[in-house]
Amino acid sequence: MGLTEWAYSLSESLLSDPLPRRWAHSLGVAERARSLGPIMGDDAELLEAAAVLHDIGYSPAIATTGFHPLDGARFLRDQERADKRVVRLVAHHSCALLEAEERGLRQELEGEFELERPDLVDALLYCDMTTTPDGTPTSSTERMDEIVHRYGPDTIVGRFIQRAAPEIHAAAKRVEGRLAQVSADSQPM
Ligand SMILES: [Fe+2]
Numbered sequence: 001m002g003l004t005e006w007a008y009s010l011s012e013s014l015l016s017d018p019l020p021r022r023w024a025h026s027l028g029v030a031e032r033a034r035s036l037g038p039i040m041g042d043d044a045e046l047l048e049a050a051a052v053l054h055d056i057g058y059s060p061a062i063a064t065t066g067f068h069p070l071d072g073a074r075f076l077r078d079q080e081r082a083d084k085r086v087v088r089l090v091a092h093h094s095c096a097l098l099e100a101e102e103r104g105l106r107q108e109l110e111g112e113f114e115l116e117r118p119d120l121v122d123a124l125l126y127c128d129m130t131t132t133p134d135g136t137p138t139s140s141t142e143r144m145d146e147i148v149h150r151y152g153p154d155t156i157v158g159r160f161i162q163r164a165a166p167e168i169h170a171a172a173k174r175v176e177g178r179l180a181q182v183s184a185d186s187q188p189m
Contacts, residue, residue, distance in 0.1 A: 053072065
């Protein structure tokens, strides 16, 4: 089985039944990942696999600490013996270190999982932060407003997302810049 095929089937088995909206979001994030094909080169499949798996830690079947990037990455590492790069991307998706800090789990997360290459980290963040909870495309500004509204500004997630906002916008800008560059380069002279 190929990397992406395995990733879709694993994510579906963990999310689609107990958390259909989270599954719809994951499919949308994976679709965004496919749209980054022109800038991903040989890493296109890796990004798509990480995209469809990034939120599996929410699945009641594997949630243990309640911090989904850590639970998802531990499951992929220990139960699935998954590709290291997929595991690292899931562990650190969308500024997870900042949320880990709010939860007192920073040492666990950074002690167990290395960060992947910055351009891959940016790409996954972009895909997640420009996709609504229902899986449709949005902007990073609207996405963050929605998160703060859904969780409340003075909750763990609300505080985390407000601290992460500058990095999220900067990463989204970097990815959009790379996309624009590739499309400018491919225009006929
Ligand atoms: Fe997530």
